[in-house]
Amino acid sequence: MAYQIDPCTTPLAIPERRWAANANVAPTAGGDTRPTVQFTPFSSCIGICARNNTGTQVIGIHLSVRDQNGALFSSGDVATVTGILQNWNYDIDTVIVLGQTSAWEGSVPQAYQDLLAALDDPAVYSFGDGQYGAGLNDGDVLEPTY
Secondary structure, eight states, X not given: OOOOOEEOSOTTSBOTTEEEEEEOOOOOTTOOOOOSEEBSOBSSOEEEEEEBTTSSXXXXXXXXSXXXXXXXXXXXXXXXXXXXXXXXXXXXXXXXXXEOHHHHHHHSHHHHHHHHHHTTSOEEEEOOSBOOEEEEOTTSOEEEEO
């Protein structure tokens, strides 16, 4: 069975191999970015985030290095990720990748590079273990949240 990514209804707690979208959340009155999407804690995962073409929503996709059966994410699985984004009508210019990128570079280097290439070499934010998300800053640009 191929790497499976299912939708979920918890955009502020997206678990592994799930995706969700949420309406934009404006920054605080003080200009602090608030998460529009957020993932459950990462230990070796990455998140893909993007806005839709109308700019009204943000999608988050939580990717684990291994699939539901323990197989490593592969270059063949990239189409699963891009298919979700395309079906959701994403804006490729807004894509960001965040999380345990070093784990992906070490465990699935070719698949990770193929994923970045398919996403048109997006901005990448490398972090350690933790819980991350993405939201709009006071310039209306998608950025990581912690």
